[in-house]
Amino acid sequence: MAKTFEYSMKIPFDMSDVNGFIKIPQLILLSLQVSGMQSIELGMSDMYILENYNLVWIITDYNMKIDRLPVFDEKITIETYAMSHNRLFCYRAFNIKDEAGNTIIEMVATFVLMDRDTRKVHPVMPEITEAFDSEFSKTMLRGPRFKELEGGVEQEYLVRFYDLDMNGHVNNSKYLDWVFEVMGADFLTHHVPKKVHLKYVKEVLAGGAITSQYEQEGLTTLHQITSDGHINAQAEIEWEEVKEKGWTYGN
Amino acid sequence: MAKTFEYSMKIPFDMSDVNGFIKIPQLILLSLQVSGMQSIELGMSDMYILENYNLVWIITDYNMKIDRLPVFDEKITIETYAMSHNRLFCYRAFNIKDEAGNTIIEMVATFVLMDRDTRKVHPVMPEITEAFDSEFSKTMLRGPRFKELEGGVEQEYLVRFYDLDMNGHVNNSKYLDWVFEVMGADFLTHHVPKKVHLKYVKEVLAGGAITSQYEQEGLTTLHQITSDGHINAQAEIEWEEVKEKGWTYGN
Structure with missing residues (x-):
């Protein structure tokens, strides 16, 4: 089982749209920050990967299913873990939960590593996938x-x-x-x-x-x-x- | 002395500009979120003020002095407190500190309360200023x-x-x-x-x-x-x- 990381917060005023729902681009930024927190916790921060391998993460794909959007002042928990990976692609799950623990948004993001200078995709290294307990799977999510x-x-x-x-x-x-x-x-x-x-x-x-x-x-x-x-x-x-x-x- | 609230974080990749400095509009958003956290902690959340008084905070003025900008992956602490207030204006200080505790950015933001429907400025109420231990001062910061x-x-x-x-x-x-x-x-x-x-x-x-x-x-x-x-x-x-x-x- 992959390691799970959770972060809870209340939706602030400046993240809420005119309907009182969370602004979706902000929800994505926030989710990425939460996966960044997990990476820091597991010793695999963006800085570590940049300094040691000259690689950066890029995202090639988002897939979201929205049951309902979190609203202003609602307390949500963002849960994230590395679902699986193959040679090049890493699939990461984000589940947004309400206070009762119900998942209201599911998102899967596909990450690849890219060389900072050549801008070419780089195979993912065992040091990284092992830190997250990500499972190898040949299955490509398309x-x-x-x-x-x-x-x-x-x-x-x-x-x-x-x-x-x-x-x-x-x-x-x-x-x-x-x-x-x-x-x-x-x-x-x-x-x-x-x-x-x-x-x-x-x-x-x-x-x-x-x-x-x-x-x-x-x-x-x-x-x-x-x-x-x-x-x-x-x-x-x-x-x-x-x-x-x-x-x-x-x- | 006004109550102080602090929040520490590392500057993530997506908040850093092409020079590796924090993006200034993001720094301001972040600072406002930290003052929002203090308001929640003191029972004076945006939601509370909206529901009880139909008022919202707006900011009329920012004054920043930047010694240096925080950089990617640097750990900073955002310290904030209600400096002083007069009949209409509330002055809030934000100090951004580096890991050694040096203040690298000082910001003062002027807040006023506005009626959500009439959009008119509303005098600040003792219930609010007392919650933050804000000091009354006739001095207007111009x-x-x-x-x-x-x-x-x-x-x-x-x-x-x-x-x-x-x-x-x-x-x-x-x-x-x-x-x-x-x-x-x-x-x-x-x-x-x-x-x-x-x-x-x-x-x-x-x-x-x-x-x-x-x-x-x-x-x-x-x-x-x-x-x-x-x-x-x-x-x-x-x-x-x-x-x-x-x-x-x-x-």
């Missing part, structure tokens, strides 16, 4: 097959200085930010996601702009992020209408 | 007098859904984000702020766009955020050149 979008609605976004991490890469959580933002405030005020699948294809470079584009079919949206004629990320989201604002929950 | 900019460099930014907090207001940390972003990646890669003074003038409304504008004189920049012909925020920043990247610190 998301949906994404098709290239032909039309739809689009919006351009500038890549900002603070979108970049220490390696000059666009921070992972930004892709999802662009995917959500293009839907517009009115749609986001009246809809919440039930399922989100995001696949990272190619790094967005610093200094330029990206286009976030989507096609909608009922309550499903297909997304792509492009720049300089390349696809950088693709996503599929299933939505449902907001029936109850977050701040009325439990009242 | 920042520099800002002049209206006449020219300079400008850039438009869309107000995004996730820029808004639960009240539909633009989150405080966004103003500073726009002030920094307009300087461009090249400038921000080669300069760090030594002093930052930001004054909030008028709420930015959801759904529109803002213009972030600056004039530069040597290593001082004057900033303003405008929308619909109004000034929303003004700032003054003193910069210095980056002599040493964050990740070389201590090596």
Whole structure:
């Protein structure tokens, strides 16, 4: 069994959206910070891996199932563990639980190690997988097959200085930010996601702009992020209408 | 003496900029979360104040003195306490300390209470100031007098859904984000702020766009955020050149 790490917190005001739900890009950032805490605890911090191997973690895939979104002032627990790995890919589970212990969000993120200078993917080393008690499994977790979008609605976004991490890469959580933002405030005020699948294809470079584009079919949206004629990320989201604002929950 | 609250953490990878320094808007968000933790601990949470008084805190002013910025993987302690208050304004100190206990950043933020519906400022109540052991003082802390900019460099930014907090207001940390972003990646890669003074003038409304504008004189920049012909925020920043990247610190 893989080692589990837990972190509990109340959802602060500045992490809550206009409906009183947690902002999803913030939830992802937070989850990544919790897995970072586990790495520090197990002696496998980002700093250790950078200094000893010149490698950094990147995320290639998110798969979220959302039963309901945590609301302002709600106490949640983020549980995370290394589910399994194969030669290149490490699968990490995140379970967001409410105070009664019910899992309200399940997320699986796929991590790979990348050389900081060559930017090439590097096989995962036993020293790392053993520290997390991650299980080896040949099984590859694959998301949906994404098709290239032909039309739809689009919006351009500038890549900002603070979108970049220490390696000059666009921070992972930004892709999802662009995917959500293009839907517009009115749609986001009246809809919440039930399922989100995001696949990272190619790094967005610093200094330029990206286009976030989507096609909608009922309550499903297909997304792509492009720049300089390349696809950088693709996503599929299933939505449902907001029936109850977050701040009325439990009242 | 006001009650002091402390929170310690290591700066994670995703909070570090391309120089290996903490991202300043994230440092502010983090500091506000720490003051939020103190409020919860003292029974004066945002939720309590909202439910009992229909009031929310807004910040009208930030004043930062930066000796040096924390770097990736550095352990810092954020110390905060309610410095003093008068009829309307509450002054809160944040001191960011390194592991040896030296204060490397001092920040004072001015808070006021606002009615959630009328959006009018509300006098601060003894129940609140007493919980924090805040001292009454007639002294008003005033920042520099800002002049209206006449020219300079400008850039438009869309107000995004996730820029808004639960009240539909633009989150405080966004103003500073726009002030920094307009300087461009090249400038921000080669300069760090030594002093930052930001004054909030008028709420930015959801759904529109803002213009972030600056004039530069040597290593001082004057900033303003405008929308619909109004000034929303003004700032003054003193910069210095980056002599040493964050990740070389201590090596």
